[in-house]
Amino acid sequence: MVAHLLRLKLAILANAVRRSRAQTLGAVAGAVASLAVAALVIASIAPLQSTTPEIARVVIVCTGSFASLAFLLVPLAFGADDSLDPRRFTLLGLQPARLAGAIAVAALVSIPLALLTVGAVANVAVWIENPAVAVVAALSGILVIATATLAARVCSAVAGFVFSSRRARDGAGIVVSLAIAVSAPALVLLTTSDWESQVLPIARRVAAFAAWTPWGAPWSAAGDVAIGRPVDAGLKIVIAVVTIAALAAAWFVVVRALSARNSREAIAVERTGLGWFARLPASPGWAVASRSLSYWGRDPRYGLAVAAIPVVPIVVVVSLLGVGVPAIFVSWIPVPVMCLFLGWLVHNDIAHDNTAFWTHIVAEVPGVADRWGRSVPALVLGVPLILIGSYVTALISGYWAAIPGLIGLSACLLLVSLGISSVLSATSPYATVHPGDSPFAQPQPQADDTGGSWAQAIAFFGTIVLSSPVVYFMVLGNADSESWYRSALGAGLAIGLVSYIGGVQLGGRLLAKRAPELLAFALRN
Amino acid sequence: MESPADSQSGRKPKKRGVGRPVASRSKPFPTKKPEARSKPVKAKKAASRALELAPLQAPAQPTAQQPPQKAPHKPAPEVLAVRDLSKSFDGTVAVADINLTIAAGSFYGFVGPNGAGKTTTLSMITGLLRPDSGSVVVHGADVWTDPAKAKQQMGVLPDRLRLFDRLTGAQLLYYTGVLRGLDAATARSRAADLAAAFRIEDAMGRLVTDYSSGMTKKIALASAMIHSPRLLVLDEPFESVDPVSAATVAEILREYVEAGGTVLLSSHSMDLVQRICGHVAIVVNGSILANGTIDEVRGDSSLEERFIELARGGRTVEELEWLRTFSD
Numbered sequence: 035m036v037a038h039l040l041r042l043k044l045a046i047l048a049n050a051v052r053r054s055r056a057q058t059l060g061a062v063a064g065a066v067a068s069l070a071v072a073a074l075v076i077a078s079i080a081p082l083q084s085t086t087p088e089i090a091r092v093v094i095v096c097t098g099s100f101a102s103l104a105f106l107l108v109p110l111a112f113g114a115d116d117s118l119d120p121r122r123f124t125l126l127g128l129q130p131a132r133l134a135g136a137i138a139v140a141a142l143v144s145i146p147l148a149l150l151t152v153g154a155v156a157n158v159a160v161w162i163e164n165p166a167v168a169v170v171a172a173l174s175g176i177l178v179i180a181t182a183t184l185a186a187r188v189c190s191a192v193a194g195f196v197f198s199s200r201r202a203r204d205g206a207g208i209v210v211s212l213a214i215a216v217s218a219p220a221l222v223l224l225t226t227s228d229w230e231s232q233v234l235p236i237a238r239r240v241a242a243f244a245a246w247t248p249w250g251a252p253w254s255a256a257g258d259v260a261i262g263r264p265v266d267a268g269l270k271i272v273i274a275v276v277t278i279a280a281l282a283a284a285w286f287v288v289v290r291a292l293s294a295r296n297s298r299e300a301i302a303v304e305r306t307g308l309g310w311f312a313r314l315p316a317s318p319g320w321a322v323a324s325r326s327l328s329y330w331g332r333d334p335r336y337g338l339a340v341a342a343i344p345v346v347p348i349v350v351v352v353s354l355l356g357v358g359v360p361a362i363f364v365s366w367i368p369v370p371v372m373c374l375f376l377g378w379l380v381h382n383d384i385a386h387d388n389t390a391f392w393t394h395i396v397a398e399v400p401g402v403a404d405r406w407g408r409s410v411p412a413l414v415l416g417v418p419l420i421l422i423g424s425y426v427t428a429l430i431s432g433y434w435a436a437i438p439g440l441i442g443l444s445a446c447l448l449l450v451s452l453g454i455s456s457v458l459s460a461t462s463p464y465a466t467v468h469p470g471d472s473p474f475a476q477p478q479p480q481a482d483d484t485g486g487s488w489a490q491a492i493a494f495f496g497t498i499v500l501s502s503p504v505v506y507f508m509v510l511g512n513a514d515s516e517s518w519y520r521s522a523l524g525a526g527l528a529i530g531l532v533s534y535i536g537g538v539q540l541g542g543r544l545l546a547k548r549a550p551e552l553l554a555f556a557l558r559n
Numbered sequence: 560m561e562s563p564a565d566s567q568s569g570r571k572p573k574k575r576g577v578g579r580p581v582a583s584r585s586k587p588f589p590t591k592k593p594e595a596r597s598k599p600v601k602a603k604k605a606a607s608r609a610l611e612l613a614p615l616q617a618p619a620q621p622t623a624q625q626p627p628q629k630a631p632h633k634p635a636p637e638v639l640a641v642r643d644l645s646k647s648f649d650g651t652v653a654v655a656d657i658n659l660t661i662a663a664g665s666f667y668g669f670v671g672p673n674g675a676g677k678t679t680t681l682s683m684i685t686g687l688l689r690p691d692s693g694s695v696v697v698h699g700a701d702v703w704t705d706p707a708k709a710k711q712q713m714g715v716l717p718d719r720l721r722l723f724d725r726l727t728g729a730q731l732l733y734y735t736g737v738l739r740g741l742d743a744a745t746a747r748s749r750a751a752d753l754a755a756a757f758r759i760e761d762a763m764g765r766l767v768t769d770y771s772s773g774m775t776k777k778i779a780l781a782s783a784m785i786h787s788p789r790l791l792v793l794d795e796p797f798e799s800v801d802p803v804s805a806a807t808v809a810e811i812l813r814e815y816v817e818a819g820g821t822v823l824l825s826s827h828s829m830d831l832v833q834r835i836c837g838h839v840a841i842v843v844n845g846s847i848l849a850n851g852t853i854d855e856v857r858g859d860s861s862l863e864e865r866f867i868e869l870a871r872g873g874r875t876v877e878e879l880e881w882l883r884t885f886s887d
Contacts, residue, residue, distance in 0.1 A: 308747075311733050316743035321734055325723060332725045332766075389720040392687055393782075396715040397738040398707045469721060470768060550689045557720075 039140035043118065089234070090160055091257025092241040098157070098178070098253030099244040101150060105182035106189055106249070108146075120191060120292045130290040138285065141183050154178050161256050170267060171256035177274040178252045184281035191288045236361070239430060245270065248277035318399050322407025326383075330411040335386060335467050339379050340415070347371040365431040366440060366508075369423035373444040374497055376412045376419070377451025381493040383408050384545075385463040389556045395549045401542030405456040409538070412452055420444040439508045439519035442526025446504045449530030451497040453537025460545040462489040463552060465559045500533055501526070635662040638712075638790050638821045639684070644693035646679055653679045655845040656693070661823060661838075663789070666816045668836035668853075669825040672870045676845040677825040678718055681794045684823075685715045698789055711740070714783035716776075718794035718825075724768035728759060728778050731767055732785055739786035746785070753781035756811055758804075772799040780808060784815070791815070793824040797831055809835050829863035843870050 118137050154175030161167040244250035251270035258267035310324035330336040347368035354364045384391055424440040504526040511518035639661040646654045654676040661667050671677050682688035684695050686702045694701055700708035736746030754760045757777045797805050812822050826832050832839055840850035848869045849856045857865045
């Protein structure tokens with residue numbers, strides 16, 4: 035059976051070039067691109083022979099973990115359709131155990147895995163001058179390929195039923211498109227910035243962490259031996275083997291479960307229960323919050339906006355590093371910037387309702403309840419972002435004293451932007467994508483609709499102006515004494531809370547006064 | 560399938576079976592009643608509810624044409640008072656000094672040709688559109704000066720406005736219920752009752768955006784009723800609703816009116832208005848040209864003939880003379 039499946043898989047690959055001329059060209063172009071990537075990988079790894087083993091190990095762990103992780107994530111996004119989906123074989127009545135094994139072997143025949151194999155071989159080539167290390171590299175290369183194969187199988191099968199609805203696939207597609215968009219500036223950054231002083235220290239920290247994850251461990255084993263830490267190498271081989279065993283077990287379970295029930299429709303269950311509504315109290319404000327949370331989770335317009343949030347700081351970081359700002363300050367940028375945009379997202383929220391806003395008018399929802407309810411999703415995302423993000427920032431920068439200041443700055447930006455947004459969404463809605471339209475569609479602004487760019491600018495710069503004292507304290511903390519970071523925390527929380535509460539109150543009052551006009555706007559829009 | 564006689568014999572009497580006083584002002588919320596019965600009353604039971612409840616000695620109510628609206632014994636309190644309501648858009652008068660008084664327990668039809676100002680008027684009554692002048696008083700509270708009190712008395716179904724349709728049906732009903740001030744348990748149980756009454760239980764777990772237009776109309780109507788309002792203002796509740804669903808909706812509204820509720824609905828269908836409404840107002844070019852009980856308004860002719868007569872204002876279609884000589 036293994037041979038059968040292998041032949042099938044090869045036939046599928048070959049058939050990719052046997053269709054129309056355009057498709058053949060596409061497949062050839064894909065193959066050429068893959069070869070180019072492989073060449074690039076080799077070109078970047080080959081010179082590592084001449085560097086110190088320590089640097090070679092760091093680079094291999096970073097790139098290798100990233101590549102291995104891709105085998106986990108990409109199928110989650112694109113894996114919903116797959117020629118080796120176990121469900122395709124259910125009608126043949128095969129033993130799940132044998133089927134699982136056969137599919138896993140057949141899955142080795144794929145272009146991405148061929149590329150990964152090239153990487154693994156390059157890893158051996160780097161250490162070729164030291165035969166003992168090269169043997170470890172070869173052995174761990176096998177582990178790398180086994181891990182990647184099984185991870186890709188499990189994830190694409192899981193994606194097949196988790197993302198079986200069109201909406202969920204849309205969302206995953208958005209995330210991956212953004213990730214690809216992000217990788218372009220990241221590449222620019224890697225190639226232009228000063229390798230030794232800027233990238234290497236960060237790469238070292240990433241590698242120190244990644245080397246102990248299942249994805250980085252096998253990549254790191256050979257390097258560990260080379261720098262004289264055979265015990266670490268042994269532990270990492272153990273990590274890799276355990277991971278493979280766990281993935282294999284998961285794969286077997288998945289295959290058996292999918293063989294038992296084969297239709298996707300059966301798994302695409304109806305939503306039962308009330309979701310967020312059941313979890314939050316029954317009051318108008320909490321109801322608005324539940325509704326907003328449901329929308330942020332379901333509506334691709336919110337999904338796209340949220341997915342874009344991590345992209346913004348990357349652009350900022352790249353440009354700042356490009357002009358030579360020290361890396362430690364640049365590492366402070368992402369979390370506050372994400373908080374700013376998270377709060378900023380809400381500034382046109384009523385326009386997102388479109389005419390459905392009538393529900394709030396006829397129920398005479400208190401303006402304040404409407405305002406704070408709509409800000410709940412941003413807070414739900416923002417608070418963990420601030421806490422975890424600030425911690426990670428300190429981890430990357432290695433500068434722990436600044437943590438209170440980072441938390442204060444991020445909280446301030448989030449709360450102030452939410453306060454300003456609460457007012458703006460009641461006073462100056464502007465045309466946006468209609469519910470149900472593609473989030474990438476271009477909204478059609480009215481001729482008399484000039485509020486959009488103003489509202490965006492006010493929400494953005496207003497937040498920055500109001501938060502500037504906290505930024506000033508952060509600068510003092512670096513220039514003067516570290517106690518300023520605690521002042522930044524206090525000032526940030528104070529400014530943030532006052533702006534948020536004030537914005538919600540004012541916005542609520544304006545909303546109550548202007549509700550019919552807002553609906554009239556939605557009708558024109 | 561929906562002959563008046565049929566609906567009459569099947570549904571009419573059951574109200575009496577429950578023994579609810581016709582003009583009961585207590586709780587004008589028809590679908591609350593199932594609570595009295597035990598919980599398992601679900602789809603099938605609901606379907607046969609009429610029979611199950613109908614005492615066979617159904618007291619005769621002979622005039623099929625004139626449903627629940629018996630002339631009130633004593634003057635019912637007015638639940639809606641519209642005074643001199645006007646609205647113009649960019650100089651074009653949409654609604655000109657409309658006056659309308661509706662007594663509690665009325666089933667009022669609001670009819671008019673396209674563009675007559677029906678939706679504009681109903682939007683101003685429900686607080687969705689700010690009038691240029693005039694006042695709207697719902698059960699003693701002015702919609703534009705005391706909105707919280709006035710709107711609590713009113714259930715609204717607007718025409719062609721979206722719903723929060725990325726919620727499931729159950730979530731949407733619960734959401735409107737809680738916005739209207741219900742507690743969680745009440746909102747939940749009423750949502751379930753309404754789903755059963757409108758026969759959309761099967762769809763409660765699906766997103767409203769995936770509903771057919773008739774089902775969307777029904778869930779919107781159910782949302783309008785969930786807080787048991789005194790007055791229902793419904794803009795085109797029967798548009799794009801299939802005949803079976805229309806019968807269900809009409810029956811629910813009739814029960815509601817019999818329990819003391821008041822309905823003001825707009826419609827294009829004269830036949831339907833004549834069948835289910837007790838009163839009618841004909842609005843043309845932003846003014847009410849005739850109003851009163853159906854019989855008063857239609858006189859000797861049918862409501863449709865009377866309506867066309869009023870709407871045309873005596874004009875006929877003679878302008879299209881060229882249409883009588885065919886080109887070849």
